[in-house]
Amino acid sequence: MGFMNLFKHFLSDGWGVHPDDHKRPAADAPVRIMPVPTKLYLPLQQHLGGPARPVVLVGQKVKKGEIIAEAQGMVSAPIHAPTSGTIVAVTEVTAPHPSGLTLPAIILESDGADEWCELRGCNDPFALEPAEIGKRVAAAGVVGLGGAAFPSAVKLIGASRAQVTTLVINGGECEPYLSCDDRLMRDAAAGIVDGIRIMLHATGAQIALVGIEDNKPEAIATMAAATADFPQVQVRPVPARYPMGSEKQLIQVLTGIEVPADGRPADIGVVVHNVGTALAVRVAVREGKPLISRLVTVNGACASAPGNIEVRVGTLAEEVIAYAGGLKGEGLGLARRVMGGPMMGMQIPHWRVPVVKGTSGILALDAGEVAEQEPNPCIRCGSCVKACPMGLLPLEMSARIRSEAFDEAIDLGLKDCIACGCCAYVCPSRIPLVQYFVHAKGELAAQDRAKLRTEATKKLAQQRQERLEREAREKAEAAARRKAEREAAAKATAATAETQGASA
Amino acid sequence: MIAAILSLTVLGAALGMVLGVANKFLAVEGNPLVDELTAMMPGSNCGQCGFPGCSGAATAIADGSAAPTCCPPGGKALAAAIAAKLGITVDLSAMADDGPKIAVVAEELCIGCCRCSKVCPTDAILGAAKQIHNVFREACTGCSSCVEKCPTEALVMRPVPVTLQHWVMPKPLAA
Numbered sequence A: 001m002g003f004m005n006l007f008k009h010f011l012s013d014g015w016g017v018h019p020d021d022h023k024r025p026a027a028d029a030p031v032r033i034m035p036v037p038t039k040l041y042l043p044l045q046q047h048l049g050g051p052a053r054p055v056v057l058v059g060q061k062v063k064k065g066e067i068i069a070e071a072q073g074m075v076s077a078p079i080h081a082p083t084s085g086t087i088v089a090v091t092e093v094t095a096p097h098p099s100g101l102t103l104p105a106i107i108l109e110s111d112g113a114d115e116w117c118e119l120r121g122c123n124d125p126f127a128l129e130p131a132e133i134g135k136r137v138a139a140a141g142v143v144g145l146g147g148a149a150f151p152s153a154v155k156l157i158g159a160s161r162a163q164v165t166t167l168v169i170n171g172g173e174c175e176p177y178l179s180c181d182d183r184l185m186r187d188a189a190a191g192i193v194d195g196i197r198i199m200l201h202a203t204g205a206q207i208a209l210v211g212i213e214d215n216k217p218e219a220i221a222t223m224a225a226a227t228a229d230f231p232q233v234q235v236r237p238v239p240a241r242y243p244m245g246s247e248k249q250l251i252q253v254l255t256g257i258e259v260p261a262d263g264r265p266a267d268i269g270v271v272v273h274n275v276g277t278a279l280a281v282r283v284a285v286r287e288g289k290p291l292i293s294r295l296v297t298v299n300g301a302c303a304s305a306p307g308n309i310e311v312r313v314g315t316l317a318e319e320v321i322a323y324a325g326g327l328k329g330e331g332l333g334l335a336r337r338v339m340g341g342p343m344m345g346m347q348i349p350h351w352r353v354p355v356v357k358g359t360s361g362i363l364a365l366d367a368g369e370v371a372e373q374e375p376n377p378c379i380r381c382g383s384c385v386k387a388c389p390m391g392l393l394p395l396e397m398s399a400r401i402r403s404e405a406f407d408e409a410i411d412l413g414l415k416d417c418i419a420c421g422c423c424a425y426v427c428p429s430r431i432p433l434v435q436y437f438v439h440a441k442g443e444l445a446a447q448d449r450a451k452l453r454t455e456a457t458k459k460l461a462q463q464r465q466e467r468l469e470r471e472a473r474e475k476a477e478a479a480a481r482r483k484a485e486r487e488a489a490a491k492a493t494a495a496t497a498e499t500q501g502a503s504a
Numbered sequence B: 001m002i003a004a005i006l007s008l009t010v011l012g013a014a015l016g017m018v019l020g021v022a023n024k025f026l027a028v029e030g031n032p033l034v035d036e037l038t039a040m041m042p043g044s045n046c047g048q049c050g051f052p053g054c055s056g057a058a059t060a061i062a063d064g065s066a067a068p069t070c071c072p073p074g075g076k077a078l079a080a081a082i083a084a085k086l087g088i089t090v091d092l093s094a095m096a097d098d099g100p101k102i103a104v105v106a107e108e109l110c111i112g113c114c115r116c117s118k119v120c121p122t123d124a125i126l127g128a129a130k131q132i133h134n135v136f137r138e139a140c141t142g143c144s145s146c147v148e149k150c151p152t153e154a155l156v157m158r159p160v161p162v163t164l165q166h167w168v169m170p171k172p173l174a175a
Helices: A003-011 A131-141 A150-162 A178-185 A189-203 A216-224 A246-254 A277-287 A318-325 A385-389 A392-402 A406-411 A423-426 A432-501 B002-025 B030-042 B053-062 B074-085 B113-121 B145-149
Strands: A041-043 A067-070 A085-094 A102-112 A164-169 A207-213 A233-238 A270-273 A293-298 A307-312 A335-341 A361-366 B099-104 B154-161
Touching: A003 A041, A003 A392, A041 A085, A041 B099, A067 A392, A131 A189, A131 A207, A131 A277, A150 A189, A150 A277, A164 A178, A164 A189, A164 A246, A164 A277, A164 A423, A164 B074, A178 A216, A178 A277, A178 A293, A189 A207, A189 A216, A189 A233, A207 A216, A207 A246, A207 A293, A207 B002, A216 A233, A246 A270, A246 A318, A293 A318, A307 A318, A318 A361, A385 A392, A392 A406, A392 A432, A406 A432, A423 A432, A432 B030, B030 B074, B113 B145
Parallel strands: A164 A207, A164 A270, A207 A233, A293 A361
Antiparallel strands: A041 A102, A085 A102, A293 A307, A335 A361, B099 B154
């Protein structure tokens, strides 16, 4: 650490960590476009919120860009066919998730023609109503491409309702190893800036701040050149520090305002979108094309040719790696497979996991990069406290969680934890701190579900009781009615018999 | 005639008022502990404990005539919670608890006799006469009252399948 760096280190408020970024040479390699594989595996849940509902049948032929699963619920996104072909199955595939569980997916077999369906573009998006842009972005299935995959249209429409003033564009890409956003900014700066202007129009924000970490000088230069004619879009280099690309941290660095603990950025008039999302919005609005492909970084010590690859959504990681040049030594040194970045990505059990809309990277890490070690007892050094970007006390929280005192952990701010992993990264005792927090959050969510379930059960039992009473009542009424009818009929026959008797 | 009506009306009104006042001043206070325990129970009134419904079991547990382990659908988790509430220790090792279970219909065995759907306390079984029945996973409380009714043993209790929505990151092993 040079003198200036040391000086900066003492000046800064100190949150975050500075992992070795490993971004080059992958970031400098030109983008390769992967041909469409024979089969695409499209999970119905590629976004936060409700899963999409299939609207195709097995055996049906679809064109590229045709909708195959529609959005379901308020927060959801549709899924489109990434190429033309035939739907061969609706079944379960392994999810890009650390549990290794499966999730429902549509399997599409490519016919090789890669033929577009009819597209409805727009030459002048600035003449459209902001709400119409939101609708088109929703119909194109655009989700946040930074990793969280939140449906973008929900954010755009929410932002225009909340009357945000500032649009923050996240070009931070603070995760080590990943360089897909960097590559996108270098290669498609004009498109990104156009997308940002469309987003400004859609949200009603006056200014867009593009935050780019200063370890990407080429991206900063191309973006600055592309924004030269648009004063409302400003490129702001930010110091390279993990997790700079986290929404709340980036907002605070760029605007100086802190997002309240239980609030959202819209509460302080800000909305954040990723650079990749800006480009996807442009493509969706101008050309009418849905989100069916994305840039994926293939990296890690085991990858023989690291680089960025344009991949159709639904391609198996296995095929992406094979296209990228395969693994060194046939994957002998492979210690861990990761989808996403090394800090917050998902460890996956095997390579037969499809790329989804939110997949930013596929990493093949060797034993040296994983550095798995047995945890030692906490020495109370406080490194995690200094590193925590949310200003929490990871050591105290993990001690509470270890003894299952979740309420006390919540009092210490468990719900503010963004699970960035800085605490576990700096811990000299190698305590898996962030795993404790993810575990506790999962347990709390399970408790909430159990509570809801108990309430639902009571309601069901009560409704059954009411139903039984109603049925008994209806039965009694019906019996009474029948009895009355019988009596009336008996009376009538008696009367006719009498009249017949009288006439006779 | 009028005297009879008047006297009966006055009598009725007076006695009614006496009853109303007595209800207010001589009210029997419900045991608040029983209410709390009832709130903790599954609430499906399945009757596997042998008491008339969940509130019956809660009363028995509160006065000590039943063990906190008497609720099979609640399992170990409920027994531990009740024991903590009552401040007593309870031997959980006797409880066979391999996590929550739900009923599953073996479709090849079901003859559509409707006996199971009639006893389900939460109406979680869907089916009609001579149609294969099915269990709503979300509504089944795992009380297993249906299992005994099934003449063909088509209903079995299976552990609740773990899905992506229910998966929880395991707790790290302690240092």
